[in-house]
Ligand SMILES: Cc1cc2nc3c(=O)[nH]c(=O)nc-3n(C[C@H](O)[C@H](O)[C@H](O)COP(=O)(O)OP(=O)(O)OC[C@H]3O[C@@H](n4cnc5c(N)ncnc54)[C@H](O)[C@@H]3O)c2cc1C
């Protein structure tokens with residue numbers, strides 16, 4: 001992990017009402033694992049003072065990209081950055097998805113959960129991605145995903161695009177006999193139903209979790225969660241956890 005100071009914003013694309021793709025130029029390529037994240041703060045603004053965590057979405061030509069939805073003050077501030085403005089960014093942070101997947105592997109992403117899993121598409125052998133959202137206009141990353149040669153199954157809750165239904169029910173319907181590993185990220189409800197859908201089956205689920213973070217580097221314990229193996233810090237021990245380890 002290192003701090004990259006004064007990284008200029010070189011790309012900013014609005015993908016939806018409150019969703020942006022932000023690209024920052026780095027002096028050299030960053031080595032990171034899919035699922036690792038960064039802590040960001042606009043360089044010259046100190047309110048809020050704390051950096052905000054964002055998954056590393058992808059990297060291309062020494063530009064590091066983040067897919068970000070505006071939620072409150074910190075993300076609003078990042079979204080108001082103009083091309084040429086700079087940010088101080090700590091990265092790469094945390095433990096990403098396991099690098100040792102050898103059998104069948106599916107990626108499940110619900111809504112903004114696409115951000116930490118996107119870079120898996122180029123790192124595992126021919127992964128199948130199930131990418132869902134409530135409605136077509138919220139499939140923010142679909143065009144970017146289509147640029148990869150991955151097999152993508154799209155789903156929407158209202159049936160406006162792709163399979164009708166949420167990501168987990170589409171998975172259960174299309175892959176009733178699946179054995180292997182699932183790498184997933186999505187809202188809490190999606191993770192709960194994924195846990196139920198895979199319970200008692202020969203399936204490992206690795207999930208990228210979210211938590212409120214202050215330091216992002218394991219120092220403040222602000223992001224601690226209870227697991228079957230004791231307290232764990234989402235920022236340092238995660239954010240990717242084997243779902244079987246989590247206390248429901
Ligand atoms: C490891 C990690 C990776 C993340 N990756 C992304 C990403 O790639 N793209 C993206 O858009 N967002 C991502 N997030 C979520 C993002 O960090 C929060 O939305 C952001 O920190 C909110 O800060 P804020 O100042 O804008 O909002 P605040 O003013 O701090 O909060 C606004 C509202 O959002 C809620 N909130 C804030 N943080 C979280 C959180 N972590 N989980 C659930 N609710 C929260 C608050 O309770 C409040 O209701 C990630 C979070 C983590 C921990």
Ligand code: FES
Nearest residue numbers: 216218220221235
């Ligand atoms: S945010 Fe400080 S320990 Fe995780």
